[in-house]
Amino acid sequence: xxxxxxxxxxxxxxxxxxxxxxxxxxxxxxxxxxxxxxxxxxxxxxxxxxxxxxxxxxxxxxxxxxxxxxxxxxxxxxxxxxxxxxxxxxxxxxxxxxxxxxxxxxxxxxxxxxxxxxxxxxxxxxxxxxxxxxxxxxxxxxxxxxxxxxxxxxxxxxxxxxxxxxxxxxxxxxxxxxxxxxxxxxxxxxxxxxxxxxxxxxxxxxxxxxxxxxxxxxxxxxxxxxxxxxxxxxxxxxxxxxxxxxxxxxxxxxxxxxxxxxxxxxxxxxxxxxxxxxxxxxxxxxxxxxxxxxxxxxxxxxxxxxxxxxxxxxxxxxxxxxxxxxxxxxxxxxxxxxxxxxxxxxxxxxxxxxxxxxxxxxxxxxxxxxxxxxxxxxxxxxxxxxxxxxxxxxxxxxxxxxxxxxxxxxxxxxxxxxxxxxxxxxxxxxxx
Numbered sequence: 001x002x003x004x005x006x007x008x009x010x011x012x013x014x015x016x017x018x019x020x021x022x023x024x025x026x027x028x029x030x031x032x033x034x035x036x037x038x039x040x041x042x043x044x045x046x047x048x049x050x051x052x053x054x055x056x057x058x059x060x061x062x063x064x065x066x067x068x069x070x071x072x073x074x075x076x077x078x079x080x081x082x083x084x085x086x087x088x089x090x091x092x093x094x095x096x097x098x099x100x101x102x103x104x105x106x107x108x109x110x111x112x113x114x115x116x117x118x119x120x121x122x123x124x125x126x127x128x129x130x131x132x133x134x135x136x137x138x139x140x141x142x143x144x145x146x147x148x149x150x151x152x153x154x155x156x157x158x159x160x161x162x163x164x165x166x167x168x169x170x171x172x173x174x175x176x177x178x179x180x181x182x183x184x185x186x187x188x189x190x191x192x193x194x195x196x197x198x199x200x201x202x203x204x205x206x207x208x209x210x211x212x213x214x215x216x217x218x219x220x221x222x223x224x225x226x227x228x229x230x231x232x233x234x235x236x237x238x239x240x241x242x243x244x245x246x247x248x249x250x251x252x253x254x255x256x257x258x259x260x261x262x263x264x265x266x267x268x269x270x271x272x273x274x275x276x277x278x279x280x281x282x283x284x285x286x287x288x289x290x291x292x293x294x295x296x297x298x299x300x301x302x303x304x305x306x307x308x309x310x311x312x313x314x315x316x317x318x319x320x321x322x323x324x325x326x327x328x329x330x331x332x333x334x335x336x337x338x339x340x341x342x343x344x345x346x347x348x349x350x351x352x353x354x355x356x357x358x359x360x361x362x363x364x365x366x367x368x369x370x371x372x373x374x375x376x377x378x379x380x381x382x383x384x385x386x387x388x389x390x391x392x393x394x395x396x397x398x399x400x401x402x403x404x405x406x407x408x409x410x411x412x413x414x415x416x417x418x419x420x421x422x423x424x425x426x427x428x429x430x431x432x
Contacts, residue, residue: 073098097328101127135281152261217342
């Protein structure tokens with residue numbers, strides 16, 4: 001039985017997630033933050049002071065300084081694949097539960113880590129508060145009540161806020177002239193016509209992010225959902241339109257394969273409520289009278305009455321993560337065992353020369369020269385391990401050993417400098 005209060009160690013403590021999590025723990029007696037692992041020791045000390053002090057917390061600079069025997073649960077939030085994988089793998093080997101917040105690590109090695117945790121008899125779960133776990137919880141609820149899911153996903157991180165009075169569209173401070181959008185604020189009879197017009201108008205903005213693809217790949221691990229477009233559809237959509245837009249293609253919507261994951265760019269007017277990077281499912285309706293009643297209460301139902309959108313317009317980051325700590329500490333397993341139904345792979349977005357070194361950069365953890373794509377597991381497999389499609393974040397710090405044409409998938413054999421333990425974990429997971 002895990003002791004009380006639960007002793008929680010956190011990697012990547014200095015990041016934005018770390019603050020949301022540590023601030024919330026101050027209100028919870030049943031768990032306490034102890035070892036805050038981050039090379040920015042001074043920054044962690046400042047964070048502790050800013051939060052008014054955390055009685056049991058101390059900065060830990062790195063792996064060699066961790067006192068594993070004093071940890072009950074490790075929350076991995078470093079976002080660094082090689083280091084984070086090793087923190088999680090060692091914690092599991094020592095009988096410590098793991099809450100995985102780093103979606104990059106989950107997309108590469110989550111299946112292998114979950115297998116190791118089961119064999120060791122400890123908990124391993126994605127962290128509540130980020131979109132993958134939240135969407136999985138919503139999906140679980142929706143399917144347990146017997147609704148059939150056509151699509152599931154989230155909104156992108158930043159809303160598109162359009163001011164009809166000025167014709168200006170704002171995405172997180174980046175503003176463009178989008179006066180023509182005023183003619184496309186409502187769906188036409190032909191949904192695809194409206195979506196194409198909106199997409200053309202907002203084309204100067206970067207809307208897709210590697211983080212989005214990574215999160216949906218993690219959802220696929222635990223749900224079996226797949227993407228019916230490897231880069232996803234990314235419609236520009238108002239939340240009230242989602243049940244129409246994500247209808248089956250045969251009914252005028254976007255979806256070709258049921259239980260498809262996707263991401264949309266939330267379009268709203270100034271003063272309208274944000275979707276807040278929240279999560280959604282699109283379901284088929286049943287009894288007409290029931291869904292007319294629900295539509296009358298403000299729920300999102302398609303114009304045809306055949307589809308509905310059930311959604312949670314939030315993701316509160318570390319504020320929600322104590323729920324996952326409770327789950328792993330109690331032995332709860334709310335999700336299915338993860339498997340690679342899909343792989344988050346890397347496709348060259350331009351011709352790449354031999355010797356190209358890949359580096360994860362920026363807030364959205366993207367890699368220059370390659371696009372993240374969600375491909376079916378069958379398309380990633382090969383007879384030999386080296387010929388497997390490489391996981392997108394397996395490229396981090398690796399070097400290309402041959403020329404790769406634009407549009408080609410990067411294979412493991414194309415890379416050198418990949419850490420052996422991380423590579424082996426990915427291969428094991430894909431082969432399961």
